[in-house]
Amino acid sequence: MRVTLINKSDSTGGAAVVSMRLVNALRDAGIDARMLVTEKKTDSPHVALAAQPLMMRRAFLAERLAIFARLGFKRENLFKVDTCGDGVALWRHPWVRDADIICLNWVNQGVLSLRGIRRLAETGKKIVWTMHDMWCMTGVCHHAGTCDGFRSHCGNCPLMGSRKSPRDLSFRTWQRKDDLRRHTGIHYVAVSNWLAERAAASSLLADADMTVIPNAFPLDEKYTPRPDNTGKTVRLLIGAARLDDPIKGLPILIEASQLLAEQPGGQRRYRLITYGGLKNPAALDGIAIPHTHLGTIPPSRIREAYDNADIVVSTSLYETLPGTLVEGQAYGCVPVAFDRGGQADIIDHGKTGCIVPFADDIHAAAAGIADGIASAAANLMTEETRHTMFEAVRSKFAAPAVAARYTDLFSRILRQ
Template identity: 30%
Template structure:
């Protein structure tokens, strides 16, 4: 079985990391898996970049710039600039050797100038089974990665809240029509890490005629695992609340609710602290109610140590598919508190591995943190996390689920 994964990025972003982990998991069970990306960020077996030379990299950047410039004329404001992908610019990879030799073509996150709608048309024309792991909603919308409260994708996109002049024939409507034609007879099977997104795929007007399955993202439990002692410089007398991958500028990530929740915990100032890593604005970390230790951007091996050192992680995203950070923490035995949103409530088993808080409630978020750090049998929570990850997200379990799907698709008459 030969499978080629198509992903814009090699290691940048959650979708790219999930795709790469699946590649490693499949190779671990004997599948001839390869990954084709815009350009590689390091030498890695089975991973190839389209752009390797100076000129090729400039052309790749030009495609990215052209894609963004095209949307620039339509965007509502700069806050949504990278939240909508019209799939206008891309390259034709249908003749690439990895694609030609593959039994199955596996799409991941392919936006920002890597593949266009025309690129997809060329791939579908090969007649090979195509699996598309949806890492956000963009597959079945007129371009937005997350629809927020808009449900027009269930009937027909238009009057889009992301564009400057919403109308029945705006950019989202035009992209919707192009996708409708493209998907009508495509040899396409949809997969989502979460049941939440898979179910939306079965309801969305563009994809309701397609099979939409849920297979969770994998995690390497030989890397993400508990540690006997902390290797991070944190006061051992305190319990530490982790906020991972901080992006205080994106309202969807719910940082404001986390900040309000920690202010409600200020009675534990002497006993608890907050540790953060990733993208953040220093001013945003003031008035948190508890001591804050910001570690900035970290390499992967240091990130694991932070998960191991933390006592609880909080993921207050208001809309998210299947954050890698949740299963990374769980694999290290660290309980997670998150909102009842998207696929997060599927990742966390309420009061068994962590706490699922009422959406938009900072009070319940704070209650969840108190539950983990004060009320629960912490060692039992930790043991439950490890068991769930082993049974649901380990490399072998996820790789075999995908292999079963590949085999079924390749045995079907074309």
């Protein structure tokens, strides 16, 4: 079986990382898997550029310029809006022509146009589209947040600013996606049950063929006990590519730290470790417990960060499938997170972590996180819990398990 994945990059961004892991997992399972990208940074022989650099640059600029004009030449949301308005002619690429299955991933910003995806379908190739966010079910955004437009049809998009209208760019892109859906037999993969539920509630994908398969993670084959934290300090860890991205809910974390500090002995009991980029270094001001910021750390040092923590925290307002929680469990950190996203696919509340009800009110949300941390510290920082967490994530997220599920899906689609 020959499978060609298509993604913007082989290393930049979350979708790139997990797509590259999937290529390797499929190859380890005996599948001839390869990936086409418009940004190649690894030396993998199984990754190739989708086209000549000039062609890829032209497609990227053409799409961005069209969006820029529709935004009234304002840059604020330029890279929050995507349309698949332009792309390269991938249906002509030898790796596409030779493939049995085409697996689309994150294909915006000049990789493929919606017309190009339709051309791929017209070749007769079976197409699977792995969704890493909500873009396939919305007009132009990757996460709808509190907007419910995707449930009926898009238009009056908040991202369009002063240019929003009932028939704005979001509505027109929604129409083009609807036309694509009606004329192609794409099978969609959601990386979490939460994302599949959002798709089922959308006007675009409510009736789509869909399977839930999580992302693969590089996990140890066997559980290795780690020493108990014999000190009196509970070490909290939170990290992200960009820690002060509004989606990450940093203000909630800061207020939760203040609530922890107010507990009897809280200043001595808790210590916070953060990592990731910061657009505004002052965003961490207000943390009320002892705190260390590691900055941006390379993947080779991620394991070290988890080894020096007891609890991994996520205050994200929503997340498709938060990898820090999977990695945290695998490396012995108890996860604490909201119930808004793919967290429920990772955490078995009370057994492998704490899931906290999300609240729109920041004070209530922070109180929930603080309570979850206190509960995890009191009840779940045990060797038994760490072993249970490892076995749970390995059974669901280890590369062989994920590759087997994709192989079954591809085989089933090819028999249709």
